[in-house]
Amino acid sequence: MGSKVLRTLKAAVAFSLVFSLSVPAFAAGSTKEEVQQTLSELQSQKAALESRLSDLQANKADTESYIAQLDTELTAVYEEIQRISSELDQTEADLAQTQEDLQVAKDKEAEQYEALKARIRAMYEAGDTSMMEIFMQAEDIATILNATEYISRISDYDNALLEALNETRLQIEALEAQLEQQKAELENLKTQQESKQEELQMVMDAKQAELGEIEGSIGDAYDGIYSTEAEIAENKQILADIEYQEELQRQAELKRQQEEAARKKAEEEALKQQQAAASQNNSQNSSTSASGSSSSSGSTSTSTSTGSSSTGSTGSSSTGSSSSAGTATGGFIWPCAGGYISSGFGGRVSPTAGASSNHQGIDIAAGSGTAIYAADGGVVTTVSYSAARGNYVVVSHGNGLSTLYQHCSSVSASVGQSVSQGDVIAYVGSTGYSTGPHLHFEVWVNGTPVNPASYI
Numbered sequence: 001m002g003s004k005v006l007r008t009l010k011a012a013v014a015f016s017l018v019f020s021l022s023v024p025a026f027a028a029g030s031t032k033e034e035v036q037q038t039l040s041e042l043q044s045q046k047a048a049l050e051s052r053l054s055d056l057q058a059n060k061a062d063t064e065s066y067i068a069q070l071d072t073e074l075t076a077v078y079e080e081i082q083r084i085s086s087e088l089d090q091t092e093a094d095l096a097q098t099q100e101d102l103q104v105a106k107d108k109e110a111e112q113y114e115a116l117k118a119r120i121r122a123m124y125e126a127g128d129t130s131m132m133e134i135f136m137q138a139e140d141i142a143t144i145l146n147a148t149e150y151i152s153r154i155s156d157y158d159n160a161l162l163e164a165l166n167e168t169r170l171q172i173e174a175l176e177a178q179l180e181q182q183k184a185e186l187e188n189l190k191t192q193q194e195s196k197q198e199e200l201q202m203v204m205d206a207k208q209a210e211l212g213e214i215e216g217s218i219g220d221a222y223d224g225i226y227s228t229e230a231e232i233a234e235n236k237q238i239l240a241d242i243e244y245q246e247e248l249q250r251q252a253e254l255k256r257q258q259e260e261a262a263r264k265k266a267e268e269e270a271l272k273q274q275q276a277a278a279s280q281n282n283s284q285n286s287s288t289s290a291s292g293s294s295s296s297s298g299s300t301s302t303s304t305s306t307g308s309s310s311t312g313s314t315g316s317s318s319t320g321s322s323s324s325a326g327t328a329t330g331g332f333i334w335p336c337a338g339g340y341i342s343s344g345f346g347g348r349v350s351p352t353a354g355a356s357s358n359h360q361g362i363d364i365a366a367g368s369g370t371a372i373y374a375a376d377g378g379v380v381t382t383v384s385y386s387a388a389r390g391n392y393v394v395v396s397h398g399n400g401l402s403t404l405y406q407h408c409s410s411v412s413a414s415v416g417q418s419v420s421q422g423d424v425i426a427y428v429g430s431t432g433y434s435t436g437p438h439l440h441f442e443v444w445v446n447g448t449p450v451n452p453a454s455y456i
Helices: 003-019 032-126 130-137 141-279 281-315
Strands: 340-343 362-365 371-373 378-386 390-398 401-411 424-428 438-445 448-450
Touching: 032 141, 032 378, 141 378, 141 390, 141 401, 141 438, 141 448, 378 401, 390 424
Parallel strands: none
Antiparallel strands: 340 362, 362 438, 371 424, 378 390, 390 401, 401 424, 401 438, 438 448
């Protein structure tokens, strides 16, 4: 039975209570058995929804566990990229110094080579008279031998110096080649790690989207359970009203029967009195007494019936009531006590290592410890932590709409809690990949992040 029919039936019951106790309190064709059947079906529906919710929460736990594993792997890859980048920077610095040293060695070698060429050219231009001049000018053989040895030493020195410079140049060139190879290997390793990071991030994004869909389904399941519970409460009230109406009718019928019995008894007593008066005039006093007893009995019966009716009326005064905490209003409020938008939705330059360049929400800069409000009423479906998001909360507002609040210093809400618009659910912090205290606020529609500026 639909909720519209249930409301109509309830209104019919209330109408009948006001205007007549003899008219049936439910619409034609709607019986107590039908309401009980509806209640049974609603209970089954609630059980199915709770089973579905349990499956979704288990799926959510598995997905969150996998995301945590991916998060750990991403952190390890990120740290490895940082290490490789640092080593690559050092290698590039060493390579630059080696290239500078190599240039100095080449310059020295060239300078010495030019000096040797200049000496040879000068000797050639002066003619090959050096040895003759030594012989002619020498006073003895010792002078000749000393001069000859001196010239030989100069030639040997030039050769040794050139060989040393050449050896130094060769060593530096070998070191340059080694550093170039090391640089190439590091760049290749960094490229591999960045490719792995990109693949992991793609899987992470897919799992985050899947988690968003699961959380949306969890929110819908909660909505379905709350709606079903409200229908169950409404049907229970209708059933109570029907049973109360039935009791009123039973009491009215009982009263009618008692009054009918009293009337017949009074008639019989009157007839007996007439018969006794006709046959025995002297027993008039006795007959009169019997008549009085019958009258008293009738009054007692009437009083008892009336008391029963009154008791039935008192029993009906207990009615159930229900409330709907966490109901969405359909409009969002600013989710923070003050602050301003420091980073908008969409593409941006990553503000810190590990932060996304595809910004899926807005950043609201505010002091650490500033209260964070539920943008609208709903049910808290997630309270968790990750290396990227830090402490974060997800609230489902029904119809596939959810909001996410991350980088919190602490969280005051709990999973399954119904919150109203404006309730404090967390406090601003800088946990996870963050450059300073702020609230990262996201709006998800059917698992897809959309621009929060369209909602606040």
